[in-house]
Amino acid sequence: MRYSHLDPRAPLVLDTRELGRRPGSQRHVSRSAPAPADLGIEVLGVPEGTPVEFDLRLEAVMEGVLVTGTADTVLVGECVRCLERIEDVVVARLQELYVYDDGAHDPAADEESDVSRLEGDLIDLEPALRDAVVLALPFQPLCEEDCPGLCIECGANLKDDPDHSHEAAIDPRWAGLAALKNDERSSNTPD
Numbered sequence: 001m002r003y004s005h006l007d008p009r010a011p012l013v014l015d016t017r018e019l020g021r022r023p024g025s026q027r028h029v030s031r032s033a034p035a036p037a038d039l040g041i042e043v044l045g046v047p048e049g050t051p052v053e054f055d056l057r058l059e060a061v062m063e064g065v066l067v068t069g070t071a072d073t074v075l076v077g078e079c080v081r082c083l084e085r086i087e088d089v090v091v092a093r094l095q096e097l098y099v100y101d102d103g104a105h106d107p108a109a110d111e112e113s114d115v116s117r118l119e120g121d122l123i124d125l126e127p128a129l130r131d132a133v134v135l136a137l138p139f140q141p142l143c144e145e146d147c148p149g150l151c152i153e154c155g156a157n158l159k160d161d162p163d164h165s166h167e168a169a170i171d172p173r174w175a176g177l178a179a180l181k182n183d184e185r186s187s188n189t190p191d
């Protein structure tokens, strides 16, 4: 149920009562809230309980309350190339219009048309935070832009061992010997 009763003291709930439903009235909200569970995607996300720093502007408009601002937090995941742990800051941008609850709306229609609503004077920030964080995630999480990844033959981390190679590259001191062996082999091949 989307419109379960919100707790006005919950960290991700905003109280808009001070705006008095007067179009044009504004309020600035700065607060820190612990990240809810499963914020992000499987390989890259915000660990539950990590502080999320909100810097928001609430503005009353004719049909509801417009919330705009940022949520800063920390992402943890792994590099898609070398699987090393990544820790990075993320600034998620929020912009959401919360329409006044007139008591006559159909929740299913709201879901379909993607309308967010106030519950009384309260706003639940969690759905907008989830959307904003997912939008702010990089498509390909990398530990560094030019991460060389892992050796396809043995799985060694090429960043730690840039000269890593297998028999593809032959030591120049042995190259002559290898050529000799090849000659031997071809002369032994029956015609």
Ligand SMILES: [Zn+2]
Pocket: 079, 080, 081, 082, 083, 084, 142, 143, 144, 147, 148, 149
């Ligand atoms: Zn990497």
Ligand SMILES: [Zn+2]
Pocket: 151, 152, 153, 154, 155, 156, 164, 165, 166
């Ligand atoms: Zn290797």
